[in-house]
Amino acid sequence: MEIADELNKRAIKLILYYHVGHGDLPNTNWWNRNWNPNWLEENYDKSLFFKNWQNIITEVGERYGEKLAGWLFDDDCVIYPADYETLGRATKAGNPDRLVAYNSWIGSRFTEFQDYSFGEGFLGPDREIVINGKFVKGPFKGLQAFGCVMLDGPDWGVYQPDFKVLPPFYSEEKAAAIARHAAQTKAPIAFNLLMYEDGTVSPASLKTMERIRQVVRTDAQLETVYPEPAMIEMAAAEKEDIRRMIRAVGKQPKVNKGTMLETRGTIAADKGSKAIEQWMSRYGTTIDGTQIGPFEPTDSYVTTQRDNIIYVHILDWQGKNNVSLPIIDRVLKRAYPLSDPRDNVNYVSLGWVRQEDWGLLLVVPEEFRGNPYTIFMLEIE
DSSP states (O other): OHHHHHHHHTTOOEEEEEEOOOOOTTOOHHHHHHTOTTTTTTTSOOHHHHHHHHHHHHHHHHHHGGGEEEEEEEOHHHHOSOOHHHHHHHHTTTOTTOEEEEOOTTSOOOOSOOSBOOOBTOOOOOTTTEETTEEOSSTTTTSBOOEEEESSOSSSSOOSTTOOOOOOSSOHHHHHHHHHHHHHTTOOEEEEOOBOTTSOBOHHHHHHHHHHHHHHHHOOOOSSOSSOOOSOOOOHHHHHHHHHHHHHHHHSOOOSTTOOOOOGGGSOGGGOOHHHHHHHHHHGGGTTTOEEOSSOOOSSEEEEEETTEEEEEEOOOTTSSEEEEOOOSSOEEEEEETTOOOSSOOHHHHTSEEEOSSOEEEEOOGGGOOSSSEEEEEEEO
8 A cells, every 4th residue: 555655646557467377288276266166067167256356356445445546457258258347347446437447468359348558579560540538440449549568677577596687688778769659649558567575676777768858858858769660661662572582481491401592683683673672681591591391381481591591481471460480390499570669578488479389479469560571581490
């Protein structure tokens, strides 16, 4: 209550994050305790879970009353399907004006009984998607836009001994530019800072937040802008030329290890396309001088490889937000799309790239996809 009181004195709104606390299968301990011991046999009965959830949320809401301005609920992929109208009454206990968001992450919108988007990983709106702070199209149409992103990592919380916080994913200038853009577009953003038990945070992250405050509060000058201006503007025909080139790479027969690909010539260079030359200067190293990748090409992707780096050229998402790859017999150290603007990010740590028994799952939020296609880098041991 002390924190809520102090925030209230300073007219700072308090929004609480609440995670249901589940583990991952095949560990069913959480599920057995919070659903019921026979939940698998009884058509995934969640009545006990909903009873406990409503009791907890109602008690917290009534305790803090109007001092609690909002909720961020995780994990809606577990909560759904649910009677969200009944859950909603619990979320508003003690304050009917309290705002609520459920996190469906990369999934679709699961309920209309929410006031704003949870926005995990949402860095800032494209003006065609968000206007005056609200989504105007897509699964969250009509909701207030909001971004909830990691400033540092490698995870959302500290829950292991000897845990070391990574340097901020963004430079001070880029983080401040993202915050300014959020303010200008009326789409608020929250930066997640890891905190130790004694309440301390990373000095580098704190310094970044101080720069954010300076820029947002005093309109200080910045050395960069966000979103960064597009460096390469391409016509539809030029985009298709590049995609055709990548597909041609995938059709090349596998050769002895160490034989390099020469692909620059597969583009009609005599067209004199400056855009294609710009694209090749930026991304050509993912093709030229590489080897055919370890995965057979599909309609969705083509892979190339240089030493312990695999490049996955995702040409068609096929209506999904993820791509599945076959199994690799090496440990995956780091993974990220080259179009992600963050300076120090690892999709393995974020859980957006996963090694499963059946293979690899790559997930890329739409705002981090590349143009004319997405190139994913996988670093293996």
